[in-house]
Amino acid sequence: MTIDAITAVLLAMLGGAIRVSTPFLFVSLGETITEKAGRINLGLEGTLVMGAMSAYAASLHSGSPWLGVLAAAGAGAVFGLLHGLLASLRRVNDIALGIALMLLGTGLAFYWGKAYIQPQAPTLSAFHLGAWSDSPALRSALDINPLFIAGLLLAFALHWAFANTRIGLTLRLVGDSEAAARAAGAAVIPTRIAATVLGGALAGVGGAFLSLFYPGSWNEGLSNGQGIMAVALVIFARWQPRRCVLAALMFGAAGAIGPALQSVGISSGYYLFNAAPYALTLLLMALTCSRDTSLKGAPGELSLNR
């Protein structure tokens, strides 16, 4: 492997980390908020697909991709609200409900999205931070979408808010011990519903990134289970927003390895390289889990723990 080839692969991984990570980042941040309040919403895959479809449709009809992002957040919030309300009923299991909503979300998105497979909607533009470079690879790697930056800022803001604001502390209290939260006078159910709505809205925005920026068009195979992976990344990130960033970037970079190696001519075993993100996740999970520290940081009220 020559120096050029190594540089090319590393650059592709950098580019991949920036391009591919955003939907993972938004969905996992959304799920972190929901799970911090003590609920699991497995339906975010459906919300993501629904968000992607609504964003594309709204962008096409209004001509403004940012209105598309707003529409995606709205659609995501509606699905979050549905989950939040239904899961508040007695004896409703939030995990089973999430799976039902995942199927509903993808089904509705495919049904309403039929008309939007063909047309081309205006897509989001990027900041060309690599304009100074001669290398097309570096230039394309540094085409950074504003949503990516928003996601980074959001992660740090959430980290701060969980530790320093009244809302953040209430959210964590509700998620860690319902009894303590009631004793402290916190509104348990409304807080959980609000957290699920916010989580859904963020997942919707993640979907908007898929259909409006990268790969930048709407079709039925768009997500390939990214919403499900992102929910898993939350556990990997130990419910910490800043680690979500790391997990999303790593997942994006690992996904770029397969295509990049083939493009420089290293093509044997590409099935293995294409599986790199999943293999890497498994490996890191195995390495970071031990009997003593497993699920450290998990909110106490999650139905995983009860």
Add this chain to the structure above:
Amino acid sequence: MQDRSRFSRRNFIKAAAAAPALALLPAAVRDAIAAGGITVGFIYVGARDDFGYNQAHAQAAAALKKLPGVKVIEEEKVAETVAVQKSMEAMIVQDKAAVIFATSFGYFDPHVLKVAAKYPKAHIAHCGGMWTEGKHPKNVASYFGYIDECQYLNGVVAGLTSKTGKFGFVAAKPIPQVLRNINAFTMGARSVNPNATTRVIFTGDWAMPVKEAEAANSLLDQGCDVLTCHVDGPKVVVETAERRGAFSCGYHASQAKLAPKGYLTGAEWDWVTPNTTFAKALQEGKPFPNFVRGGLKEGFVKMSPYGAAVGEKARKAADDVKAKMLKGEFVIFKGPLKDNTGKEVIPAGKSFAQQAIELEGMNYLVEGVIGSV
């Protein structure tokens, strides 16, 4: 008692109303058959308007609808699982479909074979499968087109338009049909530029939009200035090339609308020809053909019109080769031909016409392709 009598009266009325209808129905069906009216079913693996594989089939379905006495029923997004068996059975039993076009490669074995064995009077035509005399049932057919001819022409146009001589090919899986397209494209390009190379990236599945975008970007980063692909929906690859100012050659259907600046030309299916052959044979009571193949000459495949970026020289070179193909005088795969590890795969003096069965089992990439199967 009151309840039960009302129940039976209702049943009686229902039966009385249904009797004349039942008596009429077979007559109607008989009339339709006498007039040559048939129902044909189409089953697609993805969305009908995907700018790609399924759209090409749906265009043929739309053309069949216009034939007299032909009723078309369609179902999309049918997985290559037991789901397709259920769809086929429903079309045969409920809709009385005379022939079903099962358009996805993975439908054939075991799904099409099972349903065909269960309903020996129904006909199922499968796209791309290998129907073998003696091994497979007589009511099953296989149809396919020699689209590698169009890929060769894509290569000629790309070879004369490119500045770098480097091409990128985003492919799904290394199956014979895909390898044949990659090879034909590369040989076409090298016929006009002997130093041309094609870099191949396999994504692993037919529809992986994010991975296809990653692959397209990696290829462009490596200096490829013409991209083409063999995935179900070429939309992502063509749009990515256009956004980054590169050229593209289309596949399956025309993607010219998606890339007004960089779309050079494309290899398109024309399924109307084989589909009409099957429908006509059944309408006229002729024997059901089992193995139907054709290329440019037979009208199974066609080229997209040249894009604005294609120069006079490239148009002429491609048109010359196309004219020979239309006359049946052009052979793509002939010896001596080496694969990209230097091994001779077709010895000197031997040539395979398009119908050669050896080509349908292709398992190598020719010299000039960077990649491995």
